[in-house]
Amino acid sequence: MNKNDISVPTETEASLPESAASNAKRRQILDGAEAIFLESGYEGASMSQIACRAGVSKGTLYNHFENKAALFGAVIEDLSRGKLAPFICQSQVTAITCEEAFVQLAERFITTLVQPGPQRLYRIVVSEAPHFPDLADTFWRHGFGRTVNTLAKWIEHWIEQGAIETDDPVFAAEQFMALCQTRIVQRKRFELPVDSSPEHVRWVARRIGHAFMAIYKPGSQTAEG
Amino acid sequence: MNKNDISVPTETEASLPESAASNAKRRQILDGAEAIFLESGYEGASMSQIACRAGVSKGTLYNHFENKAALFGAVIEDLSRGKLAPFICQSQVTAITCEEAFVQLAERFITTLVQPGPQRLYRIVVSEAPHFPDLADTFWRHGFGRTVNTLAKWIEHWIEQGAIETDDPVFAAEQFMALCQTRIVQRKRFELPVDSSPEHVRWVARRIGHAFMAIYKPGSQTAEG
Amino acid sequence: MNKNDISVPTETEASLPESAASNAKRRQILDGAEAIFLESGYEGASMSQIACRAGVSKGTLYNHFENKAALFGAVIEDLSRGKLAPFICQSQVTAITCEEAFVQLAERFITTLVQPGPQRLYRIVVSEAPHFPDLADTFWRHGFGRTVNTLAKWIEHWIEQGAIETDDPVFAAEQFMALCQTRIVQRKRFELPVDSSPEHVRWVARRIGHAFMAIYKPGSQTAEG
Amino acid sequence: MNKNDISVPTETEASLPESAASNAKRRQILDGAEAIFLESGYEGASMSQIACRAGVSKGTLYNHFENKAALFGAVIEDLSRGKLAPFICQSQVTAITCEEAFVQLAERFITTLVQPGPQRLYRIVVSEAPHFPDLADTFWRHGFGRTVNTLAKWIEHWIEQGAIETDDPVFAAEQFMALCQTRIVQRKRFELPVDSSPEHVRWVARRIGHAFMAIYKPGSQTAEG
DNA sequence: CATGAATGAGCGTTCATTCAT
DNA sequence: CATGAATGAACGCTCATTCAT
Numbered sequence: 001m002n003k004n005d006i007s008v009p010t011e012t013e014a015s016l017p018e019s020a021a022s023n024a025k026r027r028q029i030l031d032g033a034e035a036i037f038l039e040s041g042y043e044g045a046s047m048s049q050i051a052c053r054a055g056v057s058k059g060t061l062y063n064h065f066e067n068k069a070a071l072f073g074a075v076i077e078d079l080s081r082g083k084l085a086p087f088i089c090q091s092q093v094t095a096i097t098c099e100e101a102f103v104q105l106a107e108r109f110i111t112t113l114v115q116p117g118p119q120r121l122y123r124i125v126v127s128e129a130p131h132f133p134d135l136a137d138t139f140w141r142h143g144f145g146r147t148v149n150t151l152a153k154w155i156e157h158w159i160e161q162g163a164i165e166t167d168d169p170v171f172a173a174e175q176f177m178a179l180c181q182t183r184i185v186q187r188k189r190f191e192l193p194v195d196s197s198p199e200h201v202r203w204v205a206r207r208i209g210h211a212f213m214a215i216y217k218p219g220s221q222t223a224e225g
Numbered sequence: 226m227n228k229n230d231i232s233v234p235t236e237t238e239a240s241l242p243e244s245a246a247s248n249a250k251r252r253q254i255l256d257g258a259e260a261i262f263l264e265s266g267y268e269g270a271s272m273s274q275i276a277c278r279a280g281v282s283k284g285t286l287y288n289h290f291e292n293k294a295a296l297f298g299a300v301i302e303d304l305s306r307g308k309l310a311p312f313i314c315q316s317q318v319t320a321i322t323c324e325e326a327f328v329q330l331a332e333r334f335i336t337t338l339v340q341p342g343p344q345r346l347y348r349i350v351v352s353e354a355p356h357f358p359d360l361a362d363t364f365w366r367h368g369f370g371r372t373v374n375t376l377a378k379w380i381e382h383w384i385e386q387g388a389i390e391t392d393d394p395v396f397a398a399e400q401f402m403a404l405c406q407t408r409i410v411q412r413k414r415f416e417l418p419v420d421s422s423p424e425h426v427r428w429v430a431r432r433i434g435h436a437f438m439a440i441y442k443p444g445s446q447t448a449e450g
Numbered sequence: 451m452n453k454n455d456i457s458v459p460t461e462t463e464a465s466l467p468e469s470a471a472s473n474a475k476r477r478q479i480l481d482g483a484e485a486i487f488l489e490s491g492y493e494g495a496s497m498s499q500i501a502c503r504a505g506v507s508k509g510t511l512y513n514h515f516e517n518k519a520a521l522f523g524a525v526i527e528d529l530s531r532g533k534l535a536p537f538i539c540q541s542q543v544t545a546i547t548c549e550e551a552f553v554q555l556a557e558r559f560i561t562t563l564v565q566p567g568p569q570r571l572y573r574i575v576v577s578e579a580p581h582f583p584d585l586a587d588t589f590w591r592h593g594f595g596r597t598v599n600t601l602a603k604w605i606e607h608w609i610e611q612g613a614i615e616t617d618d619p620v621f622a623a624e625q626f627m628a629l630c631q632t633r634i635v636q637r638k639r640f641e642l643p644v645d646s647s648p649e650h651v652r653w654v655a656r657r658i659g660h661a662f663m664a665i666y667k668p669g670s671q672t673a674e675g
Numbered sequence: 676m677n678k679n680d681i682s683v684p685t686e687t688e689a690s691l692p693e694s695a696a697s698n699a700k701r702r703q704i705l706d707g708a709e710a711i712f713l714e715s716g717y718e719g720a721s722m723s724q725i726a727c728r729a730g731v732s733k734g735t736l737y738n739h740f741e742n743k744a745a746l747f748g749a750v751i752e753d754l755s756r757g758k759l760a761p762f763i764c765q766s767q768v769t770a771i772t773c774e775e776a777f778v779q780l781a782e783r784f785i786t787t788l789v790q791p792g793p794q795r796l797y798r799i800v801v802s803e804a805p806h807f808p809d810l811a812d813t814f815w816r817h818g819f820g821r822t823v824n825t826l827a828k829w830i831e832h833w834i835e836q837g838a839i840e841t842d843d844p845v846f847a848a849e850q851f852m853a854l855c856q857t858r859i860v861q862r863k864r865f866e867l868p869v870d871s872s873p874e875h876v877r878w879v880a881r882r883i884g885h886a887f888m889a890i891y892k893p894g895s896q897t898a899e900g
Numbered sequence: 901c902a903t904g905a906a907t908g909a910g911c912g913t914t915c916a917t918t919c920a921t
Numbered sequence: 922c923a924t925g926a927a928t929g930a931a932c933g934c935t936c937a938t939t940c941a942t
Contacts, residue, residue: 021901025901025902040268041352043265043269044268046935046937047936047937048936057902057904058904058938059901059903059904059939059940060901060903062938062939063901067937067938068938120355122351123351123352123355125415126348126414126415127266127348127349127352129348129415129416130416136415136417139415140417144415171407171408171432175404178403178404178406178411179400181403181406182396182399182400182403183399186399186403189354190350190351190354190361190362190369191355191358191361192361192362207400210440211400211440214439214445215436215439215440246921247925247926250927272911272912273910273911281928282927283912283913283929284913284914284927284929285926285927285928286913287912287914288925288926288927289926292912292913293913475922475923491718491802492719493715493716493717496915498914498916506924507923509917509919509922509923509925510922510924512918513922513923517916517917570805573802573805574802575865576798576801576802576864577716577799577801577802579798579865579866580798580866581719583866586865586866587865589865590865590867594865621857624857624858624861625854625857625882628856628861629850629853629854631853631856632846632849632850632853633849636849636853640800640801640804640812640814640819641805641808641811660890661850661886661890664889665889665890670889696942697905700905700906721932721933723931732907733908733933733934734905734906734907734936735907736934737933737935738904738906739905742934
């Protein structure tokens, strides 16, 4: 494993095969449901639309999932696991210096987060979190939280290199991700007009990398309580 | 005006009185609608529930607002203007040093943002932004954006004092607000368990203040492109 | 009175003046209500629309008319009396021969009956007749029935002239009116495409006049039981 | 085929069976809807009433018909095709002389047209014709127009016999039908009191037959332009 | 297991009507 | 007498869910 590879091994899914045909239908339903839920939100989506988009009958939905809420839960888990995680984790960082490495990482994060899929997923998870207790937990474990953990380990690597200094790499990772949501990601979330060109993304990423280094480069933590 | 006062003058609302009774009913409806919309989201809220909570008949809703969407828009505007803005803006900072001032500010921001009202408003605005183009704009102008502007002016004050150095105070303000959403605010948004005690808030705020100073204290911007 | 004048003296309306202003408002309401009822039918019309078109408030409607049904009744009476009757009755026939006189009359009838106003009035009266017992009676007394009576008297005139022979001029009048509804009027009622040019109207009218004379010219009634 | 038989072969309906149960429900809904629409008109009928009368739930209505308008269209087509056409067309005329044949035909027409079903159908079609462009066309093709065509062919038969003389049998047919609407049918349409006893019907029919012969018997067309 | 018709509660909205001002 | 806000029943229609086939 390359020292710069921050990818995370995909969890070995138990994935008892049950029946190939059944799994195919389940996949078909999940695909349709993901499309509709992300477009319309939980309440805005209707089981009829989902059945239609998935190309199955409404009854089939209920053969595979107990009800709308259960289907929604499965959709979020599937998305968090399969769509979001790969986006964020499989990053091959090719930088030489530490700061440049974080700049590249910020660039990738921002680029990923402003895409429609992750944006929509973020929206729906945040908005339904109060009504589905398990949902945000799922999203966190497979998505954001996982990224934070990966990032924290990567930061530990740089600590070993002597390029970063902190006694709380997890907090540092969270802070880095918070910084990545400055301006572009933030405004996109509100559908406000914002320049999201690669050039602007890189410009913001550079400022983030610079800021992160300013905070955590060895010697800057002295004053901290 | 105290130099540390970052409050913003409330916009002189035209607020043509029309009729006292009519305005009272409008207020009554808005109050009921705010409660329901924040609880259930846009699609999840029903006009019947709103009428019930507001203590008026369903027909009355439609005498005051053209339809559900218009009522929702009015609710968001009212909340952004009346609930969020005061929370964020009317802060009397009593600090002596610059860093301590930003720590206090971070503390106030976090404390505000983790409260149920702002959390719910954030949720609904983010989730409905794609379906209501005007909505996020309203929220931004009266809420977040206004806070950013206020904060930027405050930062300019510290620049004049020689305590902060940057040529882009608005970006710095956005970065400060992004930092404030590390850990507690972020996790609360996902309804994840997190220590939001005043002590922990203060601890996070201190780290934010320290980080912000590390980024923007005079002399740290030299390496920046 | 010209022997060819088949107009009917307008009934001396009691029309107690009450108040000029009140009558003006009543007129205003009737005008608005007529427009809406004729456009949308009884059930399809709403009191709100009527109030809006009439330029008065909804409450005012109920100050002048007990309810929707009463307003509708007044509208039909007003239309039957004021719009339909004059159209049909005030005909100056300038013909020389009896047949040509009936041709001219048929021409006028057809021309009148295919116009939007009378068509709509016919539609609404026919369709609401079962639900408003008085309504069709009103329409008949002031509209169709009055025309039949006028026509019957006019036929009697021709009987005296020896140009027509029948012992039942009222039935003859009804038959003449039935004939006038052949083709053009009939098809217009179903909104079917039909040539309603003056030339075609005249062509049909000639056939009607000819047919009527064939039925009622002296000597043709001999075989009748 | 008897020369006096003016019946028309029922169109071979494709009537793909799809499923017996589905067609039965459709029939059940149409029956309920016909009853309600004919009683109350299009706007006056409510989908709830129809569901109730048909003995199904409201949702079922919408499984079988896209909306109220589509259901209404299907009702009119069904009535025009199934109820009106047979009434009018399947007439076995047993007359010997031509005039007596037309008297019998008039008698049947009048008898049919004064019955509640055809009366109500006429009312609703005439009143909704402006709002449903296809509707009157459907009614005409399956109902009135078909009758006119059948009648025209029958008239041609009498022309061949030398009993009738005209170069426009279709217009003659229309004229005959117009004559049939004298007095009884006309007044019934306005719900006016009128003697509709078989004796009176026969009396009117005799006058119509006599009139029709007077117009079209050989030799009477000479004066025509 | 897939289907799709059936359900009835509930949706957003409009209605005719009332009544305090 | 004019007004327009208030009402709640009813509107056309959609919903999540069930179940016989």
